[in-house]
Amino acid sequence: MDFLPADLTAYAETHTSPESTLLQQLNRNTRAQVMAPRMLSGHLQGRLLSMIAHMIRPRRILEIGTYTGYSALCLAEGLTDDGLLITLEQNEELEDFARSYWQQSPLGAKIDLRIGSAADIIPALDETFDLVFIDADKRNNQLYYELIFDKLRPGGFILADNVLWSGKVVAPVKTNDTDTKTVLAFNQLVQNDPRVENILLPIRDGIMLIRKR
Numbered sequence: 001m002d003f004l005p006a007d008l009t010a011y012a013e014t015h016t017s018p019e020s021t022l023l024q025q026l027n028r029n030t031r032a033q034v035m036a037p038r039m040l041s042g043h044l045q046g047r048l049l050s051m052i053a054h055m056i057r058p059r060r061i062l063e064i065g066t067y068t069g070y071s072a073l074c075l076a077e078g079l080t081d082d083g084l085l086i087t088l089e090q091n092e093e094l095e096d097f098a099r100s101y102w103q104q105s106p107l108g109a110k111i112d113l114r115i116g117s118a119a120d121i122i123p124a125l126d127e128t129f130d131l132v133f134i135d136a137d138k139r140n141n142q143l144y145y146e147l148i149f150d151k152l153r154p155g156g157f158i159l160a161d162n163v164l165w166s167g168k169v170v171a172p173v174k175t176n177d178t179d180t181k182t183v184l185a186f187n188q189l190v191q192n193d194p195r196v197e198n199i200l201l202p203i204r205d206g207i208m209l210i211r212k213r
């Protein structure tokens with residue numbers, strides 16, 4: 001679902017720095033060759049992720065939900081020289097596709113893909129993160145939030161994607177619509193959490209930007 005009329009989205013994109021040729025190819029080929037291409041962050045959100053990473057200059061980023069590797073490349077743009085982005089993906093069939101693009105970029109050496117279930121991998125990560133991007137199975141957002149919280153440095157940031165859930169967060173919720181209920185519960189959990197400051201950015205499907213106090 002587009003929240004802005006298509007012409008305003010197009011205007012925003014034409015007044016946003018363009019994607020690199022590599023990101024353009026990754027975007028286009030994901031749409032042509034991979035299931036569910038709507039999951040890819042895309043031009044506008046990708047440039048936002050890159051801009052936020054440049055502002056923070058993180059040394060360690062954790063991404064939960066790699067898909068074809070587009071957002072990993074965008075976030076990695078802001079890493080420090082000795083920085084590393086760890087990205088978690090449970091679908092091993094996406095690995096070769098993502099790696100084939102990462103290896104065309106110098107940033108590829110800064111991306112560490114771990115294949116498996118995020119809930120199994122996160123507890124074993126012995127890192128302190130400056131930035132975490134939560135973008136996997138939305139039903140587990142709350143679990144991921146709690147699992148990563150103590151691994152995030154004070155003053156560190158969390159980004160959680162799809163928090164507007166195609167606008168369903170403001171529509172009457174059907175009794176059996178567990179996904180929307182879970183997104184609503186996650187947004188309220190963050191809003192009520194005294195450990196953080198947060199702002200819901202109505203960009204694309206909604207991004208919750210959270211700062212740990």
Ligand SMILES: C[S@@+](CC[C@H](N)C(=O)[O-])C[C@H]1O[C@@H](n2cnc3c(N)ncnc32)[C@H](O)[C@@H]1O
Pocket residue numbers: 039040041042064065066067068069070071072088089090091094116117118119135136137
């Ligand atoms: C929305 S896509 C990620 C999109 C990507 N961050 C981007 O912006 O281009 C979500 C990804 O999370 C993966 N995923 C879903 N559940 C997962 C889990 N429990 N552990 C790890 N990855 C998971 C899916 O296979 C899918 O590739």
